[in-house]
Amino acid sequence: AAQKQVPLQHGAHRIGKRTDADMNRWRDYGLGEFIHMGLYSILGGDYNSMHYDGAAEWIRSWNKLPHEVYDNLYKKFDPKNFDPEVWARMAKNMGVRYVTITTKHHDGFCLWPSKYTDFNITKTPYKKDMIGPLVKAFDQAGIDVYLYFSVMDWHQADWRYDLKTVADSVAFNRFKTFTKNQLTELLTLYPQTKGLWFDGTWDNSWKKSGAFSDSLDQYLKKIHPGLIIGSRLRADDYGNRHFDANGHLMGDYEQGWERKIPSDYTATRGNDWDCIMTIPQNGWGYSKTWMGHWKTPYELIEMLAKCVSLDGNFVVNFGPKGDGTFRKKELQTADSIGAWMKVNHEAIYNAGYLNWTKQDWGYYTRSRKDGKIYMIVFNVPINGALKVSPAKKEHIKKAYLLQDNKTLHVEALDGNDVFIQLEQKNQQEPFVIVLETGQGG
Ligand code: JFZ
Known part of the structure; x- marks a missing residue:
């Protein structure tokens, strides 16, 4: 049920974001x-x-x-x-x-x-x-x-x-x-x-x-x-x-x-x-x-x-x-x-919000221009594998490092979950992985 609205002369004059x-x-x-x-x-x-x-x-x-x-x-x-x-x-x-x-x-x-x-x-x-x-x-x-x-x-x-x-x-x-x-x-x-x-x-x-x-x-x-x-x-x-x-x-x-x-x-x-x-x-x-x-x-x-x-x-x-x-x-x-x-x-x-389940390695962002997904990584797990659990109907086609375009191995797990395998586990600084996705999977 809609909440009762208080009549206001000087409340918000717009509901939702400005889009200009x-x-x-x-x-x-x-x-x-x-x-x-x-x-x-x-x-x-x-x-x-x-x-x-x-x-x-x-x-x-x-x-x-x-x-x-x-x-x-x-x-x-x-x-x-x-x-x-x-x-x-x-x-x-x-x-x-x-x-x-x-x-x-x-x-x-x-x-x-x-x-x-x-x-x-x-x-x-x-x-x-x-x-x-x-x-x-x-x-x-x-x-x-x-x-x-x-x-x-x-x-x-x-x-x-x-x-x-x-x-x-x-x-x-x-x-x-x-x-x-x-x-x-x-x-x-x-x-x-x-x-x-x-x-x-x-x-x-x-x-x-x-x-x-x-x-x-x-x-x-x-x-x-x-x-x-x-x-x-x-x-x-x-x-x-x-x-x-x-x-x-x-x-x-x-x-x-x-x-x-x-x-x-x-x-x-x-x-x-x-x-x-x-x-x-x-x-x-x-x-x-x-x-x-x-x-x-x-x-x-x-x-x-x-x-x-x-x-x-x-x-x-x-x-x-x-x-x-x-x-x-x-x-x-x-x-x-x-x-x-x-x-x-x-x-x-x-770039902005992506509605995939957050993982402990860091943060996702998604480009508003071309839909590319970025993983900004701060914590590399002991096994050197980064879990990605895409939303339904999306699957990972490709993963690569932003710093040098080096392709990373994507290992399939249950459903459309994957592990992104890092070759180097002891990273000293935050880095970014780019994900390219496709429909279905
Ligand atoms: C204010 C100023 O008092 C401060 O000197 C500085 O300029 C800062 C950017 O803004 O400080 C605030 C204002 C709001 C909150 C806390 C400090 N607040 O909403 O919690």
């Missing part, structure tokens, strides 16, 4: 990059010889650091060694197909010359715009650009966490106009923008502004056709976020997979989604001391394979230093992922 060219392109990215750059990059998580335990880009909220000190950091913002071409080349070499850049984080500092606030990059010793040159360099490298924008703004006097009085609502209405102006400005200045990545939308003030967030979403898409906006912008009539009261996704893709990956396909609810991941345990902006375990390139590649196998994209975050350069470890990580991608990108780009 822009969204199809998004779906096929596979791998992306996130960049957090801002005033926090100057401090790197430290102040007065003390270290802040939280995420470095949140350091302004630390009670040991006076707001006045933080808000004057713009006088020291001078990324002298910033070269947009170098950033774009690094991303290209890593094999990413889209990038999301912070234009304004929670602190309210704007990396573009916004005419709606003085708290922007033109007032720093650096003086110049950072966003424009980045958009241009990435765009020219063939990497699609998305702009991160925090709605929550600690610098604006009109920002409210909640709307408890009439005065709160009056101030917050001014803030809404300010927000709309800034977003219009970004899309006007940087028309190459493919989408907006909203953040800081979890407070009551915003949850009570469902009508506004709905109209803002429609307005932005009207002035910028094809624009992609995830599920972190809107709230419905009742303040539900991501999914409306009827369980429908509000946004072009699910934006809630932050440092976590769906356990299986059911958990994705069949929606478009991406996972954004930090290399350390947590923390997005540059931190001199990295938090917890540092994910190795192969760990990140395994996450990438898992995301793509579940129809999602995987996005790795980088936090450049205040001078505009990347720490060595990040450069090495980007390099290693890139080296693997150069050989194996076919299994990642334009």
Whole structure:
């Protein structure tokens, strides 16, 4: 029986995936990059010889650091060694197909010359715009650009966490106009923008502004056709976020997979989604001391394979230093992922979910272009044989290594199950096997 539907004015306006060219392109990215750059990059998580335990880009909220000190950091913002071409080349070499850049984080500092606030990059010793040159360099490298924008703004006097009085609502209405102006400005200045990545939308003030967030979403898409906006912008009539009261996704893709990956396909609810991941345990902006375990390139590649196998994209975050350069470890990580991608990108780009039973050796992906099946292998069993159990009516005709086209022996088992026999059992790195299938069998 159909569930009772709650009538909504500001719920999802579309059920199911977007199928236009822009969204199809998004779906096929596979791998992306996130960049957090801002005033926090100057401090790197430290102040007065003390270290802040939280995420470095949140350091302004630390009670040991006076707001006045933080808000004057713009006088020291001078990324002298910033070269947009170098950033774009690094991303290209890593094999990413889209990038999301912070234009304004929670602190309210704007990396573009916004005419709606003085708290922007033109007032720093650096003086110049950072966003424009980045958009241009990435765009020219063939990497699609998305702009991160925090709605929550600690610098604006009109920002409210909640709307408890009439005065709160009056101030917050001014803030809404300010927000709309800034977003219009970004899309006007940087028309190459493919989408907006909203953040800081979890407070009551915003949850009570469902009508506004709905109209803002429609307005932005009207002035910028094809624009992609995830599920972190809107709230419905009742303040539900991501999914409306009827369980429908509000946004072009699910934006809630932050440092976590769906356990299986059911958990994705069949929606478009991406996972954004930090290399350390947590923390997005540059931190001199990295938090917890540092994910190795192969760990990140395994996450990438898992995301793509579940129809999602995987996005790795980088936090450049205040001078505009990347720490060595990040450069090495980007390099290693890139080296693997150069050989194996076919299994990642334009590929997605395959409904065959998952096996312990790794992950399947299927090409949306030609239906080829990829096995991304991380764990080779002791017997050196990889079990494949195709869905009914499909059978394996051929298996070969993507890295050198070497054909592998396919041994028939019960039904249409097979063992793919590896000649070399002690693999040291993840590798890909291509399967060609036929009907019947
Ligand atoms: C937010 C920011 O607060 C953070 O600084 C960073 O920019 C990150 C990309 O986004 O952090 C979040 C947002 C959402 C969740 C967790 C952290 N969440 O949904 O679990």
